[in-house]
Amino acid sequence: MKLIRVALIAFGEVDPAPCSWLMEDIPEILFTRVEECSSMPLSPRHFYPERHQYLADGLLSDLPWPGDSGADLSLGITGADLFSGRMNCVFGIACTGRALISTFRLRPEWYGDSPNPKVYRWRVLTEAVHELGHALGLSHCEYPGCVMY
Structure with a gap:
């Protein structure tokens, strides 16, 4: 089976831990x-x-197309707060x-909870x-245990 190649791109200042995770x-x-x-500025x-906040749709449009890097998918990560349309905030x-x-x-x-690196890592990965x-x-799934819920 051919592996899908994902190009990981940090937008702006990003904590290096989530990129490593x-x-x-x-x-x-x-x-x-x-x-x-790799990195690029916001x-x-x-x-x-x-x-x-930053407009998520705009940042997504700035993300290089996967073929430009030789990858199959591009995944951007940012530490900035995002919104989209009528949604006050989006995780992605x-x-x-x-x-x-x-x-x-x-x-x-x-x-308001205490820092918890395990919870944080799980949330980053899930998103x-x-x-x-x-x-x-x-598309989204109806099953609450599914990552696409």
Whole structure:
């Protein structure tokens, strides 16, 4: 079976731990090889100062097409807070071939809980796999235990 190649791209300043986790964990779940994490700046044209957030759709459009890097999928990761349309916040967004996740609201501390690296790592991985599923053409699932729920 051919491994799917995923290009991991950090948008702006990103804690290196989630990038390392994704490079280690995604291949254990999906038939993939995650390429070394590259980086690109957050475009100021997608920042909405009144919200203190970036427009997820705009950042997703800035994400290189997978073929440009020789990969099958592009996965962007950012520490910035994201919104999309009428949604006040989003954890991630995807279109065919490209996915973007934000770690901003995945930390337990965001919800007033104590820091918990295991919970944080699980949330980052779950969100990444969910958005990669969308990038591969999967839709949401009705089963609550499914990563595409």
